[in-house]
Every structure is written in C-alpha cells, then in structure tokens.
Amino acid sequence: MLQQTETAIPAPRTGLQESEDYVRLLERVRYEGAHPTREHAEEAVRDVLAALGRQLVGDERVDLAARLPVEAALVLTGQIPALNRLTGWEFVKDLAERTGRTPATARWNVSAVLAAVTRLAGPELIDRIVAQLPPGYALLFGRAELTQRRPAAEGTAAAA
Numbered sequence: 001m002l003q004q005t006e007t008a009i010p011a012p013r014t015g016l017q018e019s020e021d022y023v024r025l026l027e028r029v030r031y032e033g034a035h036p037t038r039e040h041a042e043e044a045v046r047d048v049l050a051a052l053g054r055q056l057v058g059d060e061r062v063d064l065a066a067r068l069p070v071e072a073a074l075v076l077t078g079q080i081p082a083l084n085r086l087t088g089w090e091f092v093k094d095l096a097e098r099t100g101r102t103p104a105t106a107r108w109n110v111s112a113v114l115a116a117v118t119r120l121a122g123p124e125l126i127d128r129i130v131a132q133l134p135p136g137y138a139l140l141f142g143r144a145e146l147t148q149r150r151p152a153a154e155g156t157a158a159a160a
Contacts, residue, residue, distance in 0.1 A: 022069035033112030048113035051095045053079030060129045088136020
C-alpha cells in the first residue's frame with residue numbers, strides 16, 4: 001500500500017503575516033517620520049505609495065515595485081495611473097485632501113516614506129523616477145532640484 005506524503009504549501013500572505021522586509025520598511029518610516037506607532041507608519045506608507053502609484057508609469061513603476069517589499073509593491077501597482085500628472089506640490093496637496101490631513105502633515109509623511117523608498121530603490125532608479133515626474137519631486141525624494149540658468153536678456157552686460 002502506498003502512503004501519500006503531504007507537501008507543505010506556504011500559507012498565503014494576509015494582513016496578519018508580513019514579510020521581514022516590509023516590517024523593516026515600516027520601522028524605517030516610523031523612525032524617519034517620528035510616528036508614535038507602527039500603525040501610523042503603515043498608514044503613511046500605504047497613503048504615499050498609493051499616491052505615487054497614480055503618478056508613475058512605465059519601466060520606472062515596474063522597477064520600483066520590484067525593489068519594494070511585496071506588500072508595498074502591491075499598494076504601488078494597485079493604482080491606476082492618473083491622466084493628470086501632478087507637480088510635487090500638487091502631489092502633496094492631493095494627498096492631504098485624500099487623507100484629511102494638513103499639507104504640512106502630508107509633506108512630512110511623503111518625506112518619511114520616500115526617504116525609505118530611496119534607500120530601497122537606489123540612486124540610479126530615483127534619478128529615472130525624478131526625471132519622469134513633473135517638477136517638484138526631487139525635493140520630495142530628498143534631493144536638490146536643480147534648474148537650468150536662463151540666458152541673460154539681450155543688452156544686459158555681465159559684471160566685469
């Protein structure tokens with residue numbers, strides 16, 4: 001008589017079982033954002049990544065999702081990209097309106113989450129993401145936003 005052996009099948013992920021990478025992301029956001037609880041940090045992560053998911057498209061969206069913990073990647077990619085691309089400031093204002101927070105609190109959460117995302121994504125991918133997005137996102141990712149100098153108007157002389 002043949003005996004069948006059971007093969008262990010991993011349990012599907014639920015909200016109760018989080019990967020170690022996701023827990024580390026939440027702890028980083030909790031620290032960066034000075035959130036009093038992990039739940040506050042998780043709410044910030046979900047809100048900011050959902051908002052970013054509405055702005056990112058193409059390879060940058062796919063590449064970022066691949067570098068995030070699965071739980072965070074699902075939030076990012078679960079959003080339909082918006083038709084209207086928002087500037088950095090509009091992004092913060094939109095997030096504030098959607099979450100019922102002040103623009104200052106939304107900006108604080110964006111900074112904390114995107115600082116943690118930057119660590120996971122790496123500088124090259126962040127450069128590509130910032131280049132894809134409208135003006136104002138470099139600062140949100142903790143980078144200087146450099147602008148090109150405008151040519152001097154004709155007839156004005158440079159100081160000698």
